[in-house]
Amino acid sequence: MSHYRMRTLIWIGVLALLMLALGACTAVAPAAQAPATEAPAEEAAAQAPTVALIYGVKGDGFYVTMEAGARAKAEEMGVNFFADGPAQFQATLQVPILDAVIAQQPDAICIAATDRQALIEPMRRAYDAGIHMISVDTFIGDTAGDYTAPDLDWMLSYIGSDNVQGGEIGCSAIIDAMGGSGKFYIQTTQPGVSTVEQRVEGCKNAIAATNGAVELIGMDYNDDNAAKAAEQTAAVLANNPDLGGIFGTNLFSARGAAQAVANAGLTGVVKVANFDAPEDAIVALNDGVVDIVIAQHPYEMGQKCIEYAVAAVNGEMDKIEKRWPTGYTIITRDNVNSEEAQQSIYKSQ
Ligand code: T6T
Numbered sequence: 174m175s176h177y178r179m180r181t182l183i184w185i186g187v188l189a190l191l192m193l194a195l196g197a198c199t200a201v202a203p204a205a206q207a208p209a210t211e212a213p214a215e216e217a218a219a220q221a222p223t224v225a226l227i228y229g230v231k232g233d234g235f236y237v238t239m240e241a242g243a244r245a246k247a248e249e250m251g252v253n254f255f256a257d258g259p260a261q262f263q264a265t266l267q268v269p270i271l272d273a274v275i276a277q278q279p280d281a282i283c284i285a286a287t288d289r290q291a292l293i294e295p296m297r298r299a300y301d302a303g304i305h306m307i308s309v310d311t312f313i314g315d316t317a318g319d320y321t322a323p324d325l326d327w328m329l330s331y332i333g334s335d336n337v338q339g340g341e342i343g344c345s346a347i348i349d350a351m352g353g354s355g356k357f358y359i360q361t362t363q364p365g366v367s368t369v370e371q372r373v374e375g376c377k378n379a380i381a382a383t384n385g386a387v388e389l390i391g392m393d394y395n396d397d398n399a400a401k402a403a404e405q406t407a408a409v410l411a412n413n414p415d416l417g418g419i420f421g422t423n424l425f426s427a428r429g430a431a432q433a434v435a436n437a438g439l440t441g442v443v444k445v446a447n448f449d450a451p452e453d454a455i456v457a458l459n460d461g462v463v464d465i466v467i468a469q470h471p472y473e474m475g476q477k478c479i480e481y482a483v484a485a486v487n488g489e490m491d492k493i494e495k496r497w498p499t500g501y502t503i504i505t506r507d508n509v510n511s512e513e514a515q516q517s518i519y520k521s522q
Contacts, residue, residue, distance in 0.1 A: 221251050221252055221253050222252050222482065223253040223254070224243075224247060224253070224254050224279055224281045224478075224483075225254075225255055225274045225277070226240055226243050226254070226257075226282075226284075226309070227256070227267065227270055227284040227285070228240065228256065228258035228310075229262050229267075229310065230258060230259060230260070230261060230397065231258055231260050233425075234424065234451040234519035235310075235469065236471070237520050238472050238519045239471035239472065239475040240256045240475060241472060242471065242472035243256065243476065243478055243479050245476065246476040247479050250480070252479055255279075257270050257274065258270065258285075262366075264287045264365075265291075266287075268291070268292070271284065271296070272295065275302050278302065278304070280304065280305060280482065281305035281481075281485060281486065282304055282307070283475070283479075283482065284309065285311050286308065287311070289312065289313050289314060289367045290365060292313050293313050297327065300328075305486070307330050307481055307482065308320075308328060308330070308331040308332065310332075310368060310471070311368050312333070318333070320495045320496070329493060330481050330493055330496065330497060331495070331497070332474050332481070332499065333368070333474060333499060334368070334498065336368045336371035336375065337371045337374050337375040337378070338501075339372055340375025340376040340379070341375035341376070342503060343420055343447075343448060343467050344376035344379035344446060347419075347444045347446045347464060347465065348380070348383060350444040351387070351417040351444055353387075354386035354387055355416075355417030356416045357388065357389050357420070358389070358390055358413070359389065360402050360419060360421045360430045361373055361422040361426055362395060362396065362397040362422065363396055364394065369423055372422045376420050376422075391409060395429060397425050397426075399429040402425060402426050402428065402429020402433075403430070403432045406430045406432075406433035407436065407437065410437045410443070416443055417444065418444045418445070418446070419446070420448075421447055424448070424449035426448070427445065427446075427449060428454070430445055431454070431457045431462045431463050435457075435462045441462075444464045445457075446463070446465050447463040449467070449468070450467070450518050451518070452518060452519070454466045455509065459506070459509065464506075465503065466503075466505075466509075468502040470500055470501070470502070470517070473499045477497055480492075481497075502514060502517035504517070
């Protein structure tokens with residue numbers, strides 16, 4: 174073989190090897206790159222904890238605000254989150270929702286139980302299915318929200334207001350506005366709801382502290398319905414022309430009571446304590462129909478519940494308190510325009 178042919182053959186061989194190597198690269202590259210860009214995101218979503226919020230009733234600004242707080246914290250912490258609740262504040266409607274959520278096997282459930290007794294067994298079922306259980310707003314059982322009690326220690330935490338204190342604050346303010354004496358009436362939702370029961374207890378403490386100067390002439394249950402609260406209050410106003418003060422123990426009770434007072438032309442004459450802080454309560458405060466608005470902190474309740482759920486999933490039990498009391502912002506005509514008061518008004522959607 175001539176030297177020239179020999180060199181040509183060597184070059185052909187080198188070229189062939191180069192092409193093989195290039196071919197191999199282009200064939201392998203796409204397959205090797207695809208999973209590197211897609212898998213981590215999918216894996217992260219699959220590994221992220223899932224937390225469900227079951228609130229007390231749809232369309233209630235208090236729970237709308239709680240859900241917003243939970244959702245924002247879930248996004249911040251990379252948690253899969255969903256929320257649901259009944260169309261009315263009723264255990265018979267809430268239990269099937271809880272059962273459907275249990276079937277989806279989230280890692281944790283934050284729940285505002287609509288009845289302190291009826292929800293114990295269904296919530297225990299969720300716990301037995303391996304789900305971390307946290308009370309938000311309301312508590313279950315007879316231990317005033319003490320989840321260190323032996324038969325309730327499976328509950329991770331109770332996050333919510335100090336409702337006895339809230340009732341005392343509201344009614345003391347109204348008693349002062351009444352000049353320390355007179356007739357008093359309470360509008361509330363249903364028996365068996367821990368929050369409003371404790372607010373009534375706090376209000377009765379404030380009345381008892383007057384040593385008989387203030388007389389509680391009655392209390393009605395409105396089933397969490399403002400129209401019913403307005404009707405019942407109108408009847409009480411008609412039968413008691415000398416009524417001095419009213420305590421509405423939640424958003425709907427206070428809304429109905431305030432409407433009845435305004436409709437009867439008794440604005441400023443009958444003093445009203447308004448538990449909860451939707452936009453219309455602030456309007457009623459500015460109009461002189463109600464005298465004090467007690468804003469809870471539902472946004473914080475939602476946020477805290479997500480934090481606790483994540484801590485539980487990570488086994489960081491030392492980060493979880495059995496009771497986390499969220500505070501209040503007390504709003505009167507003196508501070509209604511302050512930044513703190515304005516920020517504590519509930520969201521409506
Ligand atoms: O007052 C809140 C909540 O704390 C209570 O348990 C039920 O009623 C509200 O949601 C207001 O409507």
